[in-house]
Amino acid sequence: MSYPTHGDQTVFLVLSGPSGAGKSTLIASFLKRHPEFVRCISVTTRQPRPGERHGIDYFFTAPDEFNRMVLDGAFLEHAQVFGQHSYGTPRSFVAENFADGRSVVKDVDVQGAIQIRRSFPTAVQVFIVPPSREEIERRLRLRATEGEDAIRRRLSEAQLELMQWAEYDYLVYNGDLDLAVSDLSAVVRAEQLKAPGRGVHRV
Numbered sequence: 001m002s003y004p005t006h007g008d009q010t011v012f013l014v015l016s017g018p019s020g021a022g023k024s025t026l027i028a029s030f031l032k033r034h035p036e037f038v039r040c041i042s043v044t045t046r047q048p049r050p051g052e053r054h055g056i057d058y059f060f061t062a063p064d065e066f067n068r069m070v071l072d073g074a075f076l077e078h079a080q081v082f083g084q085h086s087y088g089t090p091r092s093f094v095a096e097n098f099a100d101g102r103s104v105v106k107d108v109d110v111q112g113a114i115q116i117r118r119s120f121p122t123a124v125q126v127f128i129v130p131p132s133r134e135e136i137e138r139r140l141r142l143r144a145t146e147g148e149d150a151i152r153r154r155l156s157e158a159q160l161e162l163m164q165w166a167e168y169d170y171l172v173y174n175g176d177l178d179l180a181v182s183d184l185s186a187v188v189r190a191e192q193l194k195a196p197g198r199g200v201h202r203v
Helices: 023-033 063-071 091-099 110-119 133-143 148-162 177-192
Strands: 012-016 037-039 075-081 085-090 103-107 124-129 170-173
Touching (some): 012 023, 023 037, 063 075, 085 091, 170 177
Parallel strands (some): 012 103, 012 124, 037 103
Antiparallel strands (some): 075 085
Protein backbone atom coordinates (compact mmCIF):
# COMPACT_ATOMS: atom_id res chain seq x y z
CA MET A 1 0.00 0.00 0.00
CA SER A 2 1.38 3.42 -0.95
CA TYR A 3 1.63 6.02 1.79
CA PRO A 4 0.37 9.56 1.10
CA THR A 5 2.95 12.36 1.05
CA HIS A 6 2.73 16.09 0.63
CA GLY A 7 3.99 15.85 -2.96
CA ASP A 8 3.95 18.95 -5.13
CA GLN A 9 2.73 21.86 -3.02
CA THR A 10 3.31 24.63 -5.54
CA VAL A 11 0.25 26.81 -6.11
CA PHE A 12 -0.69 29.23 -8.87
CA LEU A 13 -2.81 31.77 -6.99
CA VAL A 14 -4.86 34.05 -9.24
CA LEU A 15 -6.54 37.10 -7.72
CA SER A 16 -9.26 39.12 -9.43
CA GLY A 17 -11.50 41.96 -8.39
CA PRO A 18 -12.47 45.45 -9.45
CA SER A 19 -10.04 48.35 -9.50
CA GLY A 20 -9.89 49.70 -5.97
CA ALA A 21 -10.40 46.28 -4.36
CA GLY A 22 -6.86 46.48 -2.97
CA LYS A 23 -5.31 43.60 -4.91
CA SER A 24 -1.81 45.09 -5.18
CA THR A 25 -1.66 46.03 -1.49
CA LEU A 26 -2.98 42.61 -0.52
CA ILE A 27 -0.38 40.82 -2.65
CA ALA A 28 2.45 42.94 -1.22
CA SER A 29 1.43 42.08 2.34
CA PHE A 30 0.84 38.43 1.44
CA LEU A 31 4.35 38.10 -0.03
CA LYS A 32 5.90 39.40 3.19
CA ARG A 33 4.24 36.52 5.00
CA HIS A 34 4.92 33.94 2.29
CA PRO A 35 8.49 34.01 0.96
CA GLU A 36 7.78 30.75 -0.88
CA PHE A 37 5.64 32.77 -3.32
CA VAL A 38 6.74 35.13 -6.08
CA ARG A 39 4.64 37.73 -7.86
CA CYS A 40 4.13 36.89 -11.52
CA ILE A 41 5.69 39.53 -13.79
CA SER A 42 3.62 40.49 -16.82
CA VAL A 43 4.81 41.21 -20.34
CA THR A 44 3.66 44.57 -21.72
CA THR A 45 4.05 46.68 -24.85
CA ARG A 46 3.81 50.01 -23.04
CA GLN A 47 6.81 52.16 -22.26
CA PRO A 48 8.35 51.98 -18.76
CA ARG A 49 7.18 54.62 -16.31
CA PRO A 50 9.73 56.48 -14.17
CA GLY A 51 11.32 54.05 -11.70
CA GLU A 52 10.03 50.88 -13.40
CA ARG A 53 12.62 48.21 -14.20
CA HIS A 54 12.60 45.53 -16.87
CA GLY A 55 12.32 42.07 -15.35
CA ILE A 56 11.32 43.51 -11.97
CA ASP A 57 8.09 45.42 -12.56
CA TYR A 58 7.34 44.18 -16.10
CA PHE A 59 8.94 42.52 -19.06
CA PHE A 60 8.82 45.36 -21.60
CA THR A 61 8.66 44.34 -25.24
CA ALA A 62 7.78 45.67 -28.69
CA PRO A 63 4.30 45.08 -30.16
CA ASP A 64 5.69 42.84 -32.93
CA GLU A 65 7.44 40.63 -30.39
CA PHE A 66 4.31 40.50 -28.23
CA ASN A 67 2.23 39.39 -31.22
CA ARG A 68 4.78 36.69 -32.01
CA MET A 69 4.51 35.42 -28.44
CA VAL A 70 0.72 35.27 -28.78
CA LEU A 71 1.04 33.15 -31.92
CA ASP A 72 3.56 30.89 -30.16
CA GLY A 73 1.15 30.28 -27.27
CA ALA A 74 3.54 31.93 -24.80
CA PHE A 75 0.79 33.46 -22.65
CA LEU A 76 -1.63 31.98 -20.15
CA GLU A 77 -3.76 35.05 -20.79
CA HIS A 78 -3.34 38.29 -22.68
CA ALA A 79 -5.35 41.39 -23.48
CA GLN A 80 -5.21 44.87 -24.90
CA VAL A 81 -6.15 47.43 -22.25
CA PHE A 82 -8.36 50.35 -23.28
CA GLY A 83 -7.43 49.72 -26.92
CA GLN A 84 -3.86 50.82 -26.34
CA HIS A 85 -1.16 48.66 -24.76
CA SER A 86 -1.09 44.88 -24.51
CA TYR A 87 -0.38 42.83 -21.40
CA GLY A 88 0.16 39.10 -20.95
CA THR A 89 0.94 36.49 -18.31
CA PRO A 90 3.97 34.50 -19.52
CA ARG A 91 3.56 30.74 -19.35
CA SER A 92 7.34 30.32 -18.94
CA PHE A 93 7.44 32.43 -15.76
CA VAL A 94 5.04 30.11 -13.95
CA ALA A 95 6.69 26.95 -15.32
CA GLU A 96 10.21 28.02 -14.33
CA ASN A 97 9.21 28.98 -10.81
CA PHE A 98 7.25 25.76 -10.33
CA ALA A 99 10.33 23.83 -11.46
CA ASP A 100 12.31 25.61 -8.74
CA GLY A 101 9.67 24.80 -6.12
CA ARG A 102 8.25 28.31 -5.87
CA SER A 103 4.55 29.16 -5.93
CA VAL A 104 3.23 32.08 -7.96
CA VAL A 105 0.64 34.76 -7.24
CA LYS A 106 -0.85 36.96 -9.95
CA ASP A 107 -3.63 39.55 -10.17
CA VAL A 108 -5.67 39.73 -13.36
CA ASP A 109 -8.97 41.21 -14.42
CA VAL A 110 -12.10 39.10 -14.81
CA GLN A 111 -11.49 38.45 -18.50
CA GLY A 112 -7.93 37.34 -17.79
CA ALA A 113 -9.20 34.95 -15.12
CA ILE A 114 -11.56 33.38 -17.67
CA GLN A 115 -8.63 32.73 -20.01
CA ILE A 116 -6.53 31.22 -17.20
CA ARG A 117 -9.36 28.81 -16.32
CA ARG A 118 -8.91 27.37 -19.80
CA SER A 119 -5.11 27.50 -20.04
CA PHE A 120 -4.33 26.47 -16.45
CA PRO A 121 -7.35 24.66 -14.94
CA THR A 122 -5.63 23.91 -11.60
CA ALA A 123 -4.96 27.58 -10.86
CA VAL A 124 -6.60 28.65 -7.58
CA GLN A 125 -8.84 31.60 -8.36
CA VAL A 126 -9.76 34.07 -5.62
CA PHE A 127 -12.14 37.02 -6.01
CA ILE A 128 -11.18 40.02 -3.87
CA VAL A 129 -14.32 41.74 -2.59
CA PRO A 130 -14.07 45.43 -1.59
CA PRO A 131 -16.14 46.65 1.39
CA SER A 132 -18.43 48.85 -0.72
CA ARG A 133 -18.78 50.86 -3.92
CA GLU A 134 -18.02 53.99 -1.90
CA GLU A 135 -14.76 52.47 -0.70
CA ILE A 136 -13.79 51.57 -4.26
CA GLU A 137 -14.33 55.18 -5.32
CA ARG A 138 -12.39 56.50 -2.32
CA ARG A 139 -9.41 54.26 -3.10
CA LEU A 140 -9.43 55.19 -6.78
CA ARG A 141 -9.42 58.89 -5.94
CA LEU A 142 -6.62 58.45 -3.40
CA ARG A 143 -4.39 57.09 -6.16
CA ALA A 144 -4.59 60.46 -7.93
CA THR A 145 -3.39 58.79 -11.15
CA GLU A 146 -6.52 59.11 -13.29
CA GLY A 147 -9.00 61.75 -14.32
CA GLU A 148 -12.72 61.87 -13.61
CA ASP A 149 -13.71 60.06 -16.82
CA ALA A 150 -11.34 57.18 -16.09
CA ILE A 151 -12.62 56.86 -12.53
CA ARG A 152 -16.23 56.73 -13.74
CA ARG A 153 -15.30 54.09 -16.30
CA ARG A 154 -13.60 51.97 -13.64
CA LEU A 155 -16.60 52.28 -11.34
CA SER A 156 -18.89 51.09 -14.14
CA GLU A 157 -16.57 48.18 -14.82
CA ALA A 158 -16.52 47.35 -11.12
CA GLN A 159 -20.29 46.83 -11.12
CA LEU A 160 -19.97 44.28 -13.94
CA GLU A 161 -16.96 42.54 -12.40
CA LEU A 162 -18.68 42.13 -9.04
CA MET A 163 -21.34 40.07 -10.78
CA GLN A 164 -18.71 37.41 -11.62
CA TRP A 165 -17.77 36.41 -8.06
CA ALA A 166 -19.60 33.06 -8.24
CA GLU A 167 -17.16 31.82 -10.92
CA TYR A 168 -14.26 31.78 -8.44
CA ASP A 169 -12.96 29.12 -6.06
CA TYR A 170 -12.82 31.44 -3.04
CA LEU A 171 -13.91 34.89 -1.89
CA VAL A 172 -11.72 37.12 0.27
CA TYR A 173 -13.23 40.30 1.74
CA ASN A 174 -10.66 43.08 1.78
CA GLY A 175 -11.98 45.48 4.38
CA ASP A 176 -9.28 44.74 6.97
CA LEU A 177 -5.88 44.08 5.37
CA ASP A 178 -4.47 41.80 8.09
CA LEU A 179 -7.62 39.68 8.09
CA ALA A 180 -7.62 39.51 4.28
CA VAL A 181 -3.98 38.30 4.27
CA SER A 182 -4.86 35.65 6.86
CA ASP A 183 -7.84 34.53 4.78
CA LEU A 184 -5.66 34.30 1.67
CA SER A 185 -3.10 32.29 3.65
CA ALA A 186 -5.89 29.92 4.69
CA VAL A 187 -6.84 29.45 1.03
CA VAL A 188 -3.28 28.45 0.18
CA ARG A 189 -3.07 26.04 3.12
CA ALA A 190 -6.36 24.41 2.14
CA GLU A 191 -5.08 23.86 -1.39
CA GLN A 192 -1.79 22.43 -0.18
CA LEU A 193 -3.63 19.93 2.03
CA LYS A 194 -5.72 18.52 -0.81
CA ALA A 195 -5.14 14.84 -1.51
CA PRO A 196 -2.40 14.19 -4.11
CA GLY A 197 -3.75 13.79 -7.61
CA ARG A 198 -6.72 16.13 -7.12
CA GLY A 199 -5.11 18.54 -9.56
CA VAL A 200 -1.98 18.17 -11.66
CA HIS A 201 -0.08 21.32 -12.54
CA ARG A 202 0.40 21.65 -16.28
CA VAL A 203 1.88 24.89 -17.59
